[in-house]
Amino acid sequence: MNPVKVGICGLGTVGKGTFDVLTRNCAEIAARAGCSIEVSHIGARRGSDIEGITISTDIFAVAEDPAVDIVVELIGGTTVAKDLVLKAVANGKHVVTANKALIAEHGNELFAAAAKQGVSIAFEAAVAGGIPIIKAIREGLAGNRIEWLAGIINGTGNFILTEMRDKGRDFHDVLQEAQELGYAEADPTFDVEGIDAAHKLVILASLAFGIPLQFDKAYTEGITKISRDDVEYAEQLGYRIKHLGVARQTDSGVELRVHPTMIPEKRLIANVDGVMNAVLVQGDAVGPTLYYGAGAGAEPTASAVVADIVDVARTLSAEPGHRVPYLAFQPDALSNTPIVDINDIETAYYLRMSAQDKPGVLSSVAQILSNAGISVEAITQKEPAEGQDHVPMIILTSRSIENKLVSAITDIEALDSIAGEVTRIRVESLG
Amino acid sequence: MNPVKVGICGLGTVGKGTFDVLTRNCAEIAARAGCSIEVSHIGARRGSDIEGITISTDIFAVAEDPAVDIVVELIGGTTVAKDLVLKAVANGKHVVTANKALIAEHGNELFAAAAKQGVSIAFEAAVAGGIPIIKAIREGLAGNRIEWLAGIINGTGNFILTEMRDKGRDFHDVLQEAQELGYAEADPTFDVEGIDAAHKLVILASLAFGIPLQFDKAYTEGITKISRDDVEYAEQLGYRIKHLGVARQTDSGVELRVHPTMIPEKRLIANVDGVMNAVLVQGDAVGPTLYYGAGAGAEPTASAVVADIVDVARTLSAEPGHRVPYLAFQPDALSNTPIVDINDIETAYYLRMSAQDKPGVLSSVAQILSNAGISVEAITQKEPAEGQDHVPMIILTSRSIENKLVSAITDIEALDSIAGEVTRIRVESLG
Numbered sequence: 001m002n003p004v005k006v007g008i009c010g011l012g013t014v015g016k017g018t019f020d021v022l023t024r025n026c027a028e029i030a031a032r033a034g035c036s037i038e039v040s041h042i043g044a045r046r047g048s049d050i051e052g053i054t055i056s057t058d059i060f061a062v063a064e065d066p067a068v069d070i071v072v073e074l075i076g077g078t079t080v081a082k083d084l085v086l087k088a089v090a091n092g093k094h095v096v097t098a099n100k101a102l103i104a105e106h107g108n109e110l111f112a113a114a115a116k117q118g119v120s121i122a123f124e125a126a127v128a129g130g131i132p133i134i135k136a137i138r139e140g141l142a143g144n145r146i147e148w149l150a151g152i153i154n155g156t157g158n159f160i161l162t163e164m165r166d167k168g169r170d171f172h173d174v175l176q177e178a179q180e181l182g183y184a185e186a187d188p189t190f191d192v193e194g195i196d197a198a199h200k201l202v203i204l205a206s207l208a209f210g211i212p213l214q215f216d217k218a219y220t221e222g223i224t225k226i227s228r229d230d231v232e233y234a235e236q237l238g239y240r241i242k243h244l245g246v247a248r249q250t251d252s253g254v255e256l257r258v259h260p261t262m263i264p265e266k267r268l269i270a271n272v273d274g275v276m277n278a279v280l281v282q283g284d285a286v287g288p289t290l291y292y293g294a295g296a297g298a299e300p301t302a303s304a305v306v307a308d309i310v311d312v313a314r315t316l317s318a319e320p321g322h323r324v325p326y327l328a329f330q331p332d333a334l335s336n337t338p339i340v341d342i343n344d345i346e347t348a349y350y351l352r353m354s355a356q357d358k359p360g361v362l363s364s365v366a367q368i369l370s371n372a373g374i375s376v377e378a379i380t381q382k383e384p385a386e387g388q389d390h391v392p393m394i395i396l397t398s399r400s401i402e403n404k405l406v407s408a409i410t411d412i413e414a415l416d417s418i419a420g421e422v423t424r425i426r427v428e429s430l431g
Numbered sequence: 432m433n434p435v436k437v438g439i440c441g442l443g444t445v446g447k448g449t450f451d452v453l454t455r456n457c458a459e460i461a462a463r464a465g466c467s468i469e470v471s472h473i474g475a476r477r478g479s480d481i482e483g484i485t486i487s488t489d490i491f492a493v494a495e496d497p498a499v500d501i502v503v504e505l506i507g508g509t510t511v512a513k514d515l516v517l518k519a520v521a522n523g524k525h526v527v528t529a530n531k532a533l534i535a536e537h538g539n540e541l542f543a544a545a546a547k548q549g550v551s552i553a554f555e556a557a558v559a560g561g562i563p564i565i566k567a568i569r570e571g572l573a574g575n576r577i578e579w580l581a582g583i584i585n586g587t588g589n590f591i592l593t594e595m596r597d598k599g600r601d602f603h604d605v606l607q608e609a610q611e612l613g614y615a616e617a618d619p620t621f622d623v624e625g626i627d628a629a630h631k632l633v634i635l636a637s638l639a640f641g642i643p644l645q646f647d648k649a650y651t652e653g654i655t656k657i658s659r660d661d662v663e664y665a666e667q668l669g670y671r672i673k674h675l676g677v678a679r680q681t682d683s684g685v686e687l688r689v690h691p692t693m694i695p696e697k698r699l700i701a702n703v704d705g706v707m708n709a710v711l712v713q714g715d716a717v718g719p720t721l722y723y724g725a726g727a728g729a730e731p732t733a734s735a736v737v738a739d740i741v742d743v744a745r746t747l748s749a750e751p752g753h754r755v756p757y758l759a760f761q762p763d764a765l766s767n768t769p770i771v772d773i774n775d776i777e778t779a780y781y782l783r784m785s786a787q788d789k790p791g792v793l794s795s796v797a798q799i800l801s802n803a804g805i806s807v808e809a810i811t812q813k814e815p816a817e818g819q820d821h822v823p824m825i826i827l828t829s830r831s832i833e834n835k836l837v838s839a840i841t842d843i844e845a846l847d848s849i850a851g852e853v854t855r856i857r858v859e860s861l862g
Binding site (some may be wrong): 001015021023024025028030031032033034123124129130131132135138139140141142143144145177210239268269271272283284285287288289290292293294297299300302303304305306307309311314315317318319321322323324325328329330333349 | 432448452453455456459460461462463464467492555561562566567569570571572573574575576592641692699702703710714715716717718719720721722723724725728730733734735736737738740741742745748749752753755758759761764792816851
């Protein structure tokens with residue numbers, strides 16, 4: 001096959017990583033792809049001279065370059081990046097992107113445009129960095145009805161929760177360190193509030209269940225309120241707290257939610273620590289499968305970008321209908337399964353409350369839960385600290401519809417014997 | 432696209448599972464594949480009547496059927512199965528197989544025949560059951576130079592080692608239970624001696640390093656000699672014993688070995704328990720990635736078979752050069768990198784010996800190791816049991832060339848103060 005010409009737009013961390021990997025491993029990549037993959041054009045604000053490569057400070061020049069077969073979008077953001085991808089597609093170019101926000105928020109429109117032009121848009125690097133999770137769900141599990149998936153898909157959050165557990169540290173203390181280490185941004189909202197994870201979850205859910213991308217319908221809850229106490233109590237109960245993205249097919253639709261989640265410590269995914277990512281996927285035929293690796297970083301992300309480039313290079317001349325569909329299912333086969341409102345999801349719960357240390361409190365709380373049809377699966381009451389008349393009371397509930405639990409919490413908080421708010425963390429067995 | 436016609440040869444556990452999955456999930460599979468996948472012919476010893484499907488007791492009739500596009504070989508073994516695949520290929524049919532022994536021992540010949548005919552032979556189900564590990568290495572990590580991989584790729588062995596650790600049981604006791612549960616065959620040699628794992632390792636190594644299949648050069652050592660004591664001492668040192676397949680690219684060639692291995696308990700793969708499989712792959716760009724799931728069973732294996740069928744269906748009309756190559760690298764790009772003899776591999780070691788409980792023994796042993804250029808990284812000497820004059824001495828060594836270690840062991844065993852044989856288990860940090 002002829003050499004395939006790649007234009008890279010954006011020469012930041014991932015752009016440089018992609019260029020480095022393509023250059024360093026060019027012989028092996030060509031031996032796999034069956035053709036050489038050549039970077040022929042780079043669009044970047046500051047053009048560094050590289051022999052044989054056209055450098056443009058206008059990235060749109062890459063999308064206009066007749067010699068370029070594949071445009072690699074690595075500028076990030078959802079405005080210029082969107083225009084760039086649409087321009088590339090309009091010019092009949094295939095696109096590879098690592099941009100999770102772009103795909104999660106504008107993917108439906110981009111894929112429709114690409115389908116019209118008969119070109120590919122590949123985005124393996126948009127979810128969980130170097131882990132080939134999109135390929136696994138889209139192709140490797142193609143025989144399965146996916147039942148649910150749960151992922152640690154934000155390394156910053158996982159680093160923070162791991163440090164809190166291992167070293168008994170506070171959230172804000174660890175966040176500051178993560179910022180100093182460069183794991184967290186100066187404005188950490190995107191990571192710790194779950195927005196970044198929601199972008200990735202929305203993409204995974206579309207691939208798993210054959211539904212359009214619906215970022216606006218994902219429920220997002222951050223880890224900023226997780227206390228050292230909750231981390232420790234979880235541990236005592238045989239659980240770990242992870243910031244999970246969970247997507248599940250139920251009779252009432254697809255649950256799509258990012259939130260702190262208590263999971264049994266014996267599950268493999270509970271042992272994924274530090275900045276690493278992992279996604280657990282349950283298929284009806286295969287059962288549980290797990291995919292683990294670096295979720296960010298220059299070369300792990302580049303690894304996914306290059307894999308996409310090789311895939312696209314192989315199918316440049318294929319009939320569009322013979323390529324793997326953008327969202328795993330053929331565009332005309334996507335379903336309009338509704339997304340379940342967070343109030344209607346079903347899960348189990350961990351509740352922590354500050355209870356007066358006197359007889360009858362537990363029974364009042366248990367009565368409220370029971371009236372809501374919720375059973376108590378486990379309960380722990382701690383010793384009162386010296387001079388305190390309130391003690392921490394921890395309850396693990398049965399599975400319940402969220403709105404029933406929420407209204408039970410309101411009733412519990414109204415009890416005189418309960419001080420302050422009830423802390424609530426969702427519990428998933430992932431079994 | 433037109434419906435794709437599949438002929439299934441062999442209706443045992445995996446054959447039935449494949450038929451069930453294709454039937455149950457036909458709508459979802461078609462929505463992904465862009466065409467319906469229809470089983471049109473089944474070759475099986477006992478033909479059960481299924482509407483619309485031709486049943487032949489002669490499996491070769493499936494390979495001769497002009498209506499069949501893809502022949503699925505699920506009869507097992509390496510004699511009739513080989514003839515069947517060659518016949519199918521000669522008739523211009525694509526092949527999907529779950530047969531690890533066939534691929535590991537005859538793959539080079541089969542792929543050469545398939546290349547001549549321009550047809551696919553897909554074998555995802557041959558390694559680690561439902562885990563899409565072949566796709567991950569061959570496509571998902573295509574941008575990487577793979578440095579090494581290590582896998583728990585035999586569920587029976589992992590079940591036995593897990594039970595020995597969790598319950599302090601003996602090898603033979605657990606093996607008997609595994610046989611009763613159906614996890615182990617009446618003749619367990621294939622599983623516990625590592626032959627089954629070696630078949631899979633040889634396939635993974637070819638995909639990772641771009642070398643031909645060389646089953647005869649793989650080193651194989653079983654788990655039959657692992658004692659309860661070793662499992663316990665490993666635990667005390669912060670390690671677990673797993674029966675690993677290890678393949679590593681080194682300056683002197685590719686190491687290709689299956690043996691009991693001590694690995695740090697904090698590695699995710701050390702926590703893969705029971706009959707589950709997992710493969711850890713280290714790429715130069717992506718770093719470590721891990722793939723986990725069921726390594727056997729009707730539907731997990733069927734999951735991989737169906738994924739292959741969908742892949743093949745998509746590329747039925749593709750130019751052969753545009754398909755993913757059989758062994759990840761283009762056939763003319765395979766390298767003749769030698770396989771390293773087991774005597775020349777480099778790793779660290781756990782040594783257990785029965786030492787006389789008197790001064791000077793440790794220093795004699797340490798001197799022998801030191802003379803061989805091997806350092807002692809850790810040492811534990813146990814208390815003597817009541818009335819015993821020998822005590823267990825456990826040593827963790829630095830990395831060393833195997834033949835130096837073996838000759839040091841000979842010298843150690845010759846010491847008057849050491850009774851019996853020195854037990855040796857290879858140690859890999861997998862870091």
